[in-house]
Amino acid sequence: MKYFSRLFDWYQRSHSQHPTSKPSRNNHKTLSRFSSTGICLVVAVALQLASTAIYAECTFRSFSNAEDDVIGAYIAYYGRPADPGGLGFWSGKRESEGSLDSIIQAFGESQEFDQRFGSLDNTTLVTNLYDQLFGRSPDTEGLNFYVSNIEDGTMTLQSASLNILFGVQNEDVTIVNNRKNVAKYYVSQLEERNATSLEPSGDTLASLIAGVTVDTGTANSACASIDTLIADLIEANDPTTYSGSGQLDSTGGTITAGDASITIPEDSLLAPVSINIAEMELPAELPTGLTQIDDAVDIAIDETEQEVINAPLSITLSYNDTGMTEEKDLLVLHYDEETGYSPVRITDQDTEANTITFESRTFSPFVLAAIDAVLPTEFDSGFAANTNGWNINNFGSYFAPGGNCLGMSGYATWYFNNKNDNLRTKYSSDIARLVSIRAHMAQSQSWAIKNWREEQKLDAPHLGRLMKAYMVMLNQPLILVLGTDNSPAHASVIYGYDANGFKFYDVNVMDTEQTVSFDGNSFGTYGTYNTFGYVAVNSLGRTEDFAGLTTQAIAGFTASSDINLTSPEEDEEFNVREAQLQGTLSNSLNSLTKLYVEVKGVGRQIAVANGSFNDTVEISNGDNTIVLLAGVDIGSQSNWYQNAATLIRTVKGAIPVTNLLVTLTWDQADTDVDLYITEPEGETMWYGGTTTSNGLALDIDDTSGFGPEHGTLATGIESASSGTVLPGDYIVRVHYYSDHRSSDQDPIPATGKVTIVINEGEDNQEIAETNFSISTDNSSEDGPGNTGASWADIAIVDIVNGVIVTN
Structure with missing residues (x-):
């Protein structure tokens, strides 16, 4: 009965702290069967929303x-x-x-x-x-x-x-x-x-x-x-028991342990994992107003095995509804020794079968309990879009073409809960972009692509009540999931509510508080979005990975245990437009065949063979920030620590600025794709004529894949001509010359990107990027005036007037 003794002490403390408060309908207390082992503690929390305070006085209904x-x-x-x-x-x-x-x-x-x-x-x-x-x-x-x-x-x-x-x-x-x-x-x-x-x-x-x-x-x-x-x-009178163990591998499956079950989707494990399920002691006193309902569940997974779990586990618990006023007022909490209690994502509840299903990717302690307090009519966690949001808007990248909304929202929520300073001013915009990519990549394949897009099987009143309760009782924001017609497609940070609805930060719109109406029964709309739900950070992933990412970001990503860059050196100076890029990949990344490289925000892939890479990168006037990302794109199986390993190095370009710089990169090895630029007077720069009479020059004809190929025009560069900028339209095109693979194979499509910069470094500088896809190769259609299925029209450029029109 020591548990009840502690609870009674809590009643007395609460009473002394609230001498003028109205008395309450009091909360459930259940005996907890204690154990000392385990990692994951699950406690469901029932929300008994009373009209009074949460300490024991003799208040009661009306009696005749x-x-x-x-x-x-x-x-x-x-x-x-x-x-x-x-x-x-x-x-x-x-x-x-x-x-x-x-x-x-x-x-x-x-x-x-x-x-x-x-x-x-x-x-x-x-x-x-x-x-x-x-x-x-x-x-x-x-x-x-x-x-x-x-x-x-x-x-x-x-x-x-x-x-x-x-x-x-x-x-x-x-x-x-x-x-x-x-x-x-x-x-x-x-x-x-x-x-x-x-x-x-x-x-x-x-x-x-x-x-x-x-x-x-x-x-x-x-x-x-x-x-x-x-x-x-x-x-x-509680009939529920949680006890059992089992092992699962990459084929997935379910472990049943009494009235608890753990389900792992197929391909969510990179190696076999052993799981033990048992009842355990409440790890710490619950926040004021919460009282335990059923036994806590210890889901123990060895720390080393947690690293091979690539998606959230789906956990279903049976619960005893004796004593519950409203079963739908049931929460699930996670517990961490350093940060305390936090939410998880509830995906389903069956009030007939008395089961609740939730997801978790984190297996340090989690803690079934009742709330005997009225949720306030309004609440604000303290999160603010203009201080706790990012200093960049959501964007697409090679690793996540559709954007980084889930990672950006998850990281912003985690940072607010765990750090004392503001995310808005923490990083430069360049570092922030890398952190957002890495944060998004920290989600596993089945989570980032599939799981979070599955609709929670809860109606709008249920979801709205859960979101309010989690924020109020734990005083922290959640990740808001937005969708259209029950198809979630976007994520943001929800941090408060009032009588009209919820307040949130949309990672697509920097510094701005957004709202979506909620009347207790239904949500309104936000743009085209008309369905809403939530994700909790602990369902998203392990907080130590965000912590490790933060440490690397603060250091500027200048070092990596997985990328060893031997050339170029930091602050090395170049008076030519190319630098040799050489190095190796370590640990589990040495089996990769591609490495992603960005220079001044222009990115492409380079080949990796046996863990080594040797290629060239473009150098332009001034500081050139080279960013290397070694990992896999968001559509592939991923892991937490190496994905995506990041290294940044800065070199200097002691060369004149360009009036026109066009960069071609593509995604396929063993292919030949060519850049063509036709001047206003009709002369064309291409591999058959690498320099025009006006100084427009092609640096290299890359015939083995990826690129880059650069077309440059600079009035200060020594060339066969004076480097003249002509008035009128420069036409940029791309031709798919050949797929070098076996002749008996059908050619693969060539996909890539062209980046165009005009008036580099000037006040009227303009930059544009456009993607292309060419379905077939044809080496006989390579003349500058040809057309056909092997060609792609890219852009029309007016250098004099500073205009770029992409197709």
Whole structure:
């Protein structure tokens, strides 16, 4: 019972802290079966939204006069509160008959009376009546009066009890009323908690009110004891057990352990994982207002094996609904020793089968419990879009062409919960872009692509209530999932609400608070989005990976344990437009065949063979920031630590600025794709004529795949001409010359990107990027004036007027 002792102490503390608060319908408390082992603790939390505070005083529903009389008769004759069934039956008879006569007569003939009082003499019985009503012995005159009347047949014990009850006066009136209030609280709590079938013994019930005196504090203490008794009875009637173990591999499957089950989707494990499931002790006191309902569940997974889990586990628990007012008010919490309690993503609940399903990717302790507090009409976690949001907007990248919304939202939520400074000013925009890519990549394939896009099987009132409760009780934001017609497609950060709806930060719109209406029954719309849900950070991934990412970002990604760049060196100076890029990949990344490289924001792939790479990168005037990302794109199997490994190096270009710089890169090895630029007067730069008479020059004809190929025009570069910028339109095109793979294979499409910069470094600089896809190769269509399926029109460029029009 040490658990209940702690809970009672909590009641007393709460009462002392809230002396003017209204009393409450009190929360469930259940005995916890304690153990000392395990990693993952799961506790469901039931939201009992009462209209009062959360400490024990004797507040109760309204009772009729008939009910009040019957409660008094129970106390007088049995010395205990009425049970709800008996109260309902006898108060009905009291209403119909107008008196307690037949009721009290039946009390004297009951089995309970015979068992508890049948062997007592009249003197003891009359003394008991006084003790049960007033907590004192009768005076000698009163005792003799009632005993003699009972013995000569003038009265029965039943009629004597009514005479004593209704003849009460002076201080005894207060005592009787206090005892009635405790009895009414007992009935109200059983009704509220759906626990009217519980049947404690008469002696147990009598002990609840035996200590109630004229002091109302004794009544409050008795009501606290009632909470403990009811919780104890609910626990004793709890049929749920969580115990078992098993092993799963990449084929996935389900482990069943009593009333708990763990399901892992196919391809979510990179290696076999052993899981042990057991009940365990509450790891720490729950936040104010929460009380445990069912046993905590320890889902233990070895720390090294956690690294091979590539998607959230789906966990289903059966729960005991005895004592729950509203089953849909059920939460699930995760617990961490350093950060405390936090939410998880509830995906389904079956109130007929009494099961709740949720997801978690994190397996340090998690902690079923009730909230006896009203959710406020408005709440703000303290998150603000203009300080806790990013200094960049969401964007697409090679690794995640559709954008990084889930990673950006998850990281911003994690950073707010775990760091003391503001994300908005933490990183430069370049570093922020890399952090957002890495944060998004920290999600596994099946999570980032599939799982979070699956609609939560909860209706709008249920979802809205859960989101409010999680934010209020844990004082932290959530990841908001937005979709169209039940198809989630976007993620943001939800951090508060008011009477009109929810407040959130859209990672597509920097520094701005957004809203979506919610009236308690349905959500409104936000743009084209009309369905909403939430994801919790701990369902998303392991917080230590975000922490490791943050450490690397603060250092500027200047070092990596997975990428060793031997050339170029930091701050090396170049007076040519290309630099050799050489190095190796370590650890699990040495099996990669491609490495992603960005220079001044222009990215492409380079080939990797046996863990080594040797290629060239473009150098332009001024500082050139080279970013290397070694990992896999978001559509492939990923892991947490290496994906995507990042290294940044800066070199200097001591060369004139360009008036026109066009960069071609593509995604296929063993292919030949060519860049063509036709000047306003009709002359074309291409591999067959690498420099025009006006100085427009092609640097290299890459015939083995990926690129880059650069077309440059700079008036300060020594060339065969004076480097003249012509007025009019420069036409940029791309030709797919050849697929060099085996001749008996159908050619693969060539896909890539062209980046165009005009007036580099000037106030009127313009940059444009456009993607292309060419379905077939044709080496015989390579002339500058040709057209056909092997060609792609890219852009029209007017250098003089600073205009780029992409196709």
